[in-house]
Amino acid sequence: MSILLQISVLVVKILTLPLLVVDQLGFGRFYKRVFPAIMYKLSFSYNSKMDEKKRELFRELQRFSPRGGGPLRLLEVGCGSGANFQHYPTGTRVTCTDPNPHFQNYLQKSMDKNDHLVYEKFVVASGEDLRVVEDNSVDVVVCTLVMCSCQNTPKVIREAKRVLRPGGAFFFLEHVSADPSTWTYFLQHVFQPLMYYFLDGCDPTRATWKHLEAAGFSDLQFCHFRAPFAAVFSPHIVGYAVK
Numbered sequence: 001m002s003i004l005l006q007i008s009v010l011v012v013k014i015l016t017l018p019l020l021v022v023d024q025l026g027f028g029r030f031y032k033r034v035f036p037a038i039m040y041k042l043s044f045s046y047n048s049k050m051d052e053k054k055r056e057l058f059r060e061l062q063r064f065s066p067r068g069g070g071p072l073r074l075l076e077v078g079c080g081s082g083a084n085f086q087h088y089p090t091g092t093r094v095t096c097t098d099p100n101p102h103f104q105n106y107l108q109k110s111m112d113k114n115d116h117l118v119y120e121k122f123v124v125a126s127g128e129d130l131r132v133v134e135d136n137s138v139d140v141v142v143c144t145l146v147m148c149s150c151q152n153t154p155k156v157i158r159e160a161k162r163v164l165r166p167g168g169a170f171f172f173l174e175h176v177s178a179d180p181s182t183w184t185y186f187l188q189h190v191f192q193p194l195m196y197y198f199l200d201g202c203d204p205t206r207a208t209w210k211h212l213e214a215a216g217f218s219d220l221q222f223c224h225f226r227a228p229f230a231a232v233f234s235p236h237i238v239g240y241a242v243k
Contacts (some may be wrong), residue, residue, distance in 0.1 A: 031200070033102050036081065036103040038056055038107075046083070052211060057171060057238055064139045064167070071219050072088075072089055072092045073095075074088060074093065074141075075133060075138045075141045075142070075145075075163060076096050077127045079103070079122075080107075080145075081103055082106070082109075083110070085117060091118065092120050097133075099125065136163070138220070143156070146174070147174050148174060149200055153208060153211045157212060163241055168242070172241075173237075175235060178234075179235075186202040188205050218243065222238060222239025222240070222241060223237070223239075224237055
């Protein structure tokens with residue numbers, strides 16, 4: 001990391017110290033109540049811009065339906081307000097998890113709009129701890145815009161792999177760290193402290209693909225691309241990994 005970057009990050013961290021104090025005083029609990037409303041509104045804009053990428057990704061879901069027939073069993077980790085539901089095949093049995101219970105009201109709105117799906121349950125749980133889901137019990141795990149804010153990315157991936165049946169797939173769409181030689185990388189590190197507080201723990205500097213490569217999947221298909229958003233959010237990866 002260059003001296004300029006180190007100094008810039010230090011300055012931003014000093015400037016965000018009041019946010020740390022406010023968070024310690026309990027603001028975080030209040031923010032977790034209003035954050036779902038913010039994300040619900042933002043999801044419409046994100047989906048509009050990423051519709052083609054999502055359609056391309058989720059077109060592959062049907063490939064992982066049970067060999068003997070029957071509906072696709074899908075677990076969405078960090079489901080938020082259900083922004084992906086419209087892309088799931090008719091009859092898919094969906095289980096949703098999210099660590100923030102205040103998403104449930106917005107999740108219900110998405111469920112009502114997407115009655116082509118069968119909703120099993122909503123569970124308040126982090127991606128690092130999916131003990132409510134049995135080993136080898138689902139065909140597909142979906143995780144979009146989640147691994148940027150989880151506490152332990154490798155553990156989320158391990159949990160996803162655990163609950164997948166052999167031959168099942170982990171589908172992902174995440175914003176990630178830029179190339180270290182770019183100004184985008186510089187900006188991501190500078191603004192990371194602010195994004196942590198205002199975007200519920202979001203960290204734009206994560207090289208998530210490295211954890212996926214190290215997870216031991218039998219097959220990993222993904223690509224890097226630039227999404228049509230502000231520079232710090234633009235670098236993305238999209239793909240799936242087969243257990």
